[in-house]
Amino acid sequence: CGFQLRGTGNDSGPIMQHLLLQVADDTPQNELARELRRRLESAGVSIDPSARLQLNLGAANYSENQLGYGGSGGNQERELILRVPYSVQRVFDGAYLVDQQYVESRGSYSTSTSQLLQRDDERTQLRLRLAGDAAQQLIERMRALSASPLAEQQ
């Protein structure tokens, strides 16, 4: 049915070897930036000026809403959505290959008034997992771009 191991077939090339990364609020506390750098490295992409493409990462925005009934405290389910705007530029002429797209990942956790200590820890862990998902989606996007001819122009 046409499936081949990714990277071994002829048409899906490997992800680009080099990439430039520019992050809006690049503080050590930025989970998404940390997660993205870790996954890029483990996918074999090095971040250095010899790159042909630059990934600009906007400010990550976590929004939370209630799934089901907020009520006054029983165990509720809350949904956390991470939304990150990004754009990709060609380094040598600054042209935008991708402009103002965004990546979204969502997850839910259940909490109740009797578990306030766990609620904060669960939210922190969920934020980390969502940052990982978003980073993985960004890598997928960069993989698609690295194969596109536009990135080749010199």
Next chain:
Amino acid sequence: APPLPSLPADQLDWHAWGDDRPSNELCSGYYLMPDYELEAASDPAQVRGQSDDAGYGQGGITTLTGNVVLRQQDQQLQARQATLNEARDRVALEGPITYRQPNVLVRGEQGSVSLNSDAAEIEGAHYVFHSSHARGDASRVERLADGRYRMRNATFTTCDPQSSLWKLQGNEIVINREEGYGTASGTRLRLYDVPVFYWPWLRFPIDDRRLSGLLYPTVGFNSDNGFDYAQPIYLNLAPNYDATIVPRYMSDRGVMLGGQFRYLFGTDRGQVEGNYLPSDEGGSDGRNDDFYDEDRWFFNYMHDGRFSDRLTYSLRYGAASDGDYFDDFGANFDEQNRDNLERLANLDYRGDVWHLQARARGYQVMDYPVSPNDKPFYELPSLSADARWTQSSGTYQEWNSSATYFYRDIDESRLNNPTETATGARLNIAPAIGFRRDPSWGFFEPRAQLFLTQYDLSWANLSGNDYVAPGATDDWDESPHRTIPVYSIDSGLIFERRTSLFGSRWRQTLEPRLYYAYVPYRDQSQLPQFDTALQAPSYAQLWSPFRFNGIDRIGDVNKISYGVSSRFLDDATGHQRFTASVGQSRFFDDRRVTDDDPTKYDEYQNVNSRYGYDLVRDYSPAIGQLEWQINDRWSTRYALFYDTENGATERNETYVSYRHPSGSLLNLGYRWQREGFDPSGDEEDRLGYNRNEYDVSFAWRMNASMSLVGRYLYDQTNSRSLETLAGVQFNDCCYGIEIAWREYVDDDDTLNTIRDDETKRGLFLRFIFKGLGGVGQNPDTYFEQAVPGYQRARF
């Protein structure tokens, strides 16, 4: 003195929109400054003039008569007659005069202007501030040397010239265009010329740059407080700190005074807020209200700061007079829903490898009465150190460690779970080693982690407790320790192919995944439970060795999980359009570690077999998930948890959402979940019936001025509506009205029974005088929480 009549629109630089009116424009026209009549002289000190006649007479007086025009830099004067003194630093103007500065127009009867400073006075004046879309009349307008405008017996409004919907009328109004706000003394608010409200002193913004000024009054009617009127007044004290004072009158409660003080220094910012109501009149229950005649108060301090890029700290301290405070006095639906007040002192160092944290944390639970097992432990303090080293070969090591002292003072005699009756210290060290490679065709990650945990406890004596056998914990170890290894292997392959479907080209992936986890059984039934909770089944849990979160319980497990997911990625952008995944776990042994909650596991063979079944079932529920971004407006999500052994659905949820660029949106949701599916929480926190809910929410921006928001949540099992929410936002050129109505079921924290549920209603009304109220008031984020995707329109 009654305010002067306003000038007709055409004398106020007013241009009505024709068919060139932009779609989101709310006002019927705009103020536009005409060009200057004369060119300014090249030398800024010189005054260029034009008149029918001119004369330079005795004593150096220059007199110009016959529609005189004078221009100096960007200041232009027009009058019937103008007389310049000998020093040429003052010009007196007669007859209908027009004074112009950039974005300022003042027409008056007569006046005088200084030519070497910006000072000017004009009598019988009518003024327009073009950029602020503001106008008014005044018996006298003075432009002061520092650029401010002081007006006597003046009015101020942002309504279009022909509309007299609202105006401020004050003995003296001072407009500071540079800072963007105005102050007024002895001010009356007139609606259609009827005085409605009076302020002795008032500050209001004239552009949306600053969060300052009179904030929107909030009027409410609800079953508890009766008529509820809050009038926040904003004090813009300095560029980096400001305050809000909120007097609030409630017909059934009395007068409450609130305040908020915000500050911002460099990278540090913080806020102190508090409310105080002396001797509560009891609300709708009157005398037999729980807090009749008691003082009700609330206090909250927040501060976030940064010592360096890597070292940040935050402080929180919240307290309230009682647990019902927010239910009774929540200023908006969001506050009414607040279930805790956090107390925290946290120092956080984020290195490249090490993440160190020292904190003291606790909560006041906002429930009344608070059942003891709802009271969380205080962490006094909690120190943690985590690190991760990775090598290019793919191997990695982790160091996780934390030392915490848990304390709470409650009446242990009313606890039903003996493992929650201890206070004391816990030291936990959990090093881990592993290997992870992510070539493009898959990943492989073996991992091993060792949990070394040591407690130093003091068990409460349970003599007076009638739930637990007396002396149950007498012989429990005061310093138990526990050592548990956690082994897991995660592996996956990624197959890919190019297909074309629905007329566009996709890259489709097929990602099989295999996961094995083994955690040996260790008896933990005599270990305390400080911050641990049993997790509900989820797709993420399939690929995780842990059945609990927190450290006090490391659940034994011996399972293999298998699953496959497929993604459709847009060939050009890599944008994920469709993803579906299926997974399940096969348990090789029964699970024995529980959270020892007697209401769940009392000799699980017979009581509440639901939770007992979860321990012995051979297969986890088969979990299927699907997310499909149909086009840039429609998207849908679906999840199913299916018990393959008994052939029963345990949970399914379906969401369809529509997003329109204008901001209108629709969410349709259906949730079904078997009773007991989510084991977390105490008995009264767990749903006592199958959750079977329809959840419809929408936001409709009909046009620039009108938008509706709504939500309807229906509980099919008990055939009752859990929550009805409706909001209308009417937005016009110079005012706005926001009406929010909420009817909801208050379950009084007992989810396991609906006998004690009561329906509560609340209505909020908010008037927004555009240009008067800053955006400073905390907008009611409840709508944004209850209606996913909704962004409250900014006035």
Next chain:
Amino acid sequence: LESDAQQPIHISADQLTIDDQAGTAVYTGTVHVEQGSLKLDAQRVELQRGASGGLSTMRATGTSGQRAYIEQQPSPQESLVRGWGDTLIYHAGERRVEMLGNAELHRGGDTFTGAYVEYFLDSRQVNARGGQQSQGGEAGGRVNMTLTPEGGSN
């Protein structure tokens, strides 16, 4: 200067015609008149003698391209006053100058332009009118001026 009135009048011109009965002398061509600090240049100057034989009025006219020009030093500390007009009439007795048609006067830091400007040499008084009421000129003309504050250039 105040003393100008007592100074002799020197006139140079291309031609001179004298009409004794009417008591007038008409100079044409590039006419230059000087009386102390008062100087006048025009295309045609007509002198009128008063009954006592002294100068009563001087009427100077320029050509279409070149207006008549007059200048005078009001006092040693003040800067030169200069005036232009299609026609200049100097009334010696009243020490008054009338500028008619494209009239322009520069006095200290001020300039006045308009259809008609009248300047009193001793009192330094200026009257300017948009329309030439004295000759019934088109009404509605405007007077333009640039005024300099006291601390200005003079």
